[in-house]
Amino acid sequence: MRIFSGIQPTGDKHLGNYSGGFRQYAAYQERGDAFFCIVDLHSITVDYDPADLHEQTINMAAMLFATGLDPERSTVFVQSHVPAHAEAAWLLGSVTSFGELRRMTQFKDKADRQDFVSAGLFSYPVLQAADILLYQTDAVPVGEDQRQHIEVARDIAERFNGRFGETFRLPEMIAPAVGAKIMDLQEPERKMSTTGGTPQGTVRLLDPPDVIRKKFKTAVTDSGADVRRDADSKPGITNLIEIMSVATGDEMDAVEARYDGQGYGHFKEEVADAVIALLDPIRSRYDELRSDPRELQRLLAIGAEKAREASDPTLQAMLERMGFVKSEAGRLFGAVRPREL
Ligand code: TYM
Numbered sequence: 001m002r003i004f005s006g007i008q009p010t011g012d013k014h015l016g017n018y019s020g021g022f023r024q025y026a027a028y029q030e031r032g033d034a035f036f037c038i039v040d041l042h043s044i045t046v047d048y049d050p051a052d053l054h055e056q057t058i059n060m061a062a063m064l065f066a067t068g069l070d071p072e073r074s075t076v077f078v079q080s081h082v083p084a085h086a087e088a089a090w091l092l093g094s095v096t097s098f099g100e101l102r103r104m105t106q107f108k109d110k111a112d113r114q115d116f117v118s119a120g121l122f123s124y125p126v127l128q129a130a131d132i133l134l135y136q137t138d139a140v141p142v143g144e145d146q147r148q149h150i151e152v153a154r155d156i157a158e159r160f161n162g163r164f165g166e167t168f169r170l171p172e173m174i175a176p177a178v179g180a181k182i183m184d185l186q187e188p189e190r191k192m193s194t195t196g197g198t199p200q201g202t203v204r205l206l207d208p209p210d211v212i213r214k215k216f217k218t219a220v221t222d223s224g225a226d227v228r229r230d231a232d233s234k235p236g237i238t239n240l241i242e243i244m245s246v247a248t249g250d251e252m253d254a255v256e257a258r259y260d261g262q263g264y265g266h267f268k269e270e271v272a273d274a275v276i277a278l279l280d281p282i283r284s285r286y287d288e289l290r291s292d293p294r295e296l297q298r299l300l301a302i303g304a305e306k307a308r309e310a311s312d313p314t315l316q317a318m319l320e321r322m323g324f325v326k327s328e329a330g331r332l333f334g335a336v337r338p339r340e341l
Helices: 015-028 050-066 084-093 098-102 105-112 119-133 144-164 209-217 235-248 252-258 264-290 293-322
Strands: 002-007 033-038 075-078 139-141 172-174
Touching: 002 015, 002 119, 015 033, 015 050, 015 139, 015 144, 015 235, 033 050, 033 293, 050 075, 050 264, 050 293, 075 293, 084 119, 084 293, 098 119, 098 144, 105 119, 105 144, 119 144, 139 144, 144 172, 144 293, 209 264, 235 252, 235 264, 264 293
Parallel strands: 002 033, 002 139, 033 075, 139 172
Antiparallel strands: none
8 A cells, every 4th residue: 555645844733743644654654555755846835934944854754763764664755855746746737627726715814814924825736735645655644634636636636647648646635533623722623733823822842841731721621521522612621631542542431431430630731641641752853863964864865766667657657648748768757867867
């Protein structure tokens, strides 16, 4: 089984990214041939600082390994190191409609927060489709917020296959059963996010323990006092139960049973302890890995080489079926073979 997922290097990573992203990546690398991409080309679609992008790309590599990716098993690479992504995105843009991109809720939400809405932000899902389809992906582990993007990737694949001949495998989205959408601790009706959430309601993976404790202590809970799930009337406590389940691996029913009749205050303290226990070892591994950027770059270079080799046949098939003329070296779209890049 081919597995592919991507994560943006910019924006501090948080408990939601852990739950829908990192945690699933580490689990899915065991199930097949896995590719994990640091999507730097996606990060430039909103206002950003080039120095930050540079720094955070290396930070992201450290975080992917710190949360459990094994470089021997998984291919971890930077999107811009594999030109096929940008090339395929241009080609797929011709089988994507303006209407389907205009309907993307992430585009609408992000566009509302920008003074300058880039064309790149609008065509972002096309690049994401290219990421996935180039690798003949079967499974895409992501959080719930990516559902629409994965559906568009499938629609684009089907349209391309229908028009130019069978070229892409149709990918399936894989969201975790628990914690597919971790909510903001202060405003549990919106998802946890460093860009769209509240700072106090967002638990960053690198927050020190006292900061984490404070964030859970001030987390918004609902009326009543039972530690019991009810997404409609108790979104705050429901979210904390999910977080507890993600942090400890215990079933949500077991969490409810354990805290039955104990009140919110004590429960919030224990959720904070569980999250601290989860993140402590990740933070120390991260610090250790981040202290050796050369080694991270070496691993990323190996990943890029493997990703170039894995994606090239699909790009070549796309170009051939679309009618492009080969260059003198017998290649479509440039004369350089992946090995020589
Ligand atoms: P990104 O970088 O915003 O998020 C990375 C992963 O974290 C998940 N996630 C969450 N899961 C649960 N609760 C939350 N509050 C939460 N917030 C974020 C996301 O679902 C994601 O799995 N467009 C993608 C990156 C991307 C990609 C791809 C993903 C580019 N190309 C190809 C899969 C396949 C994004 O911005 O993720």
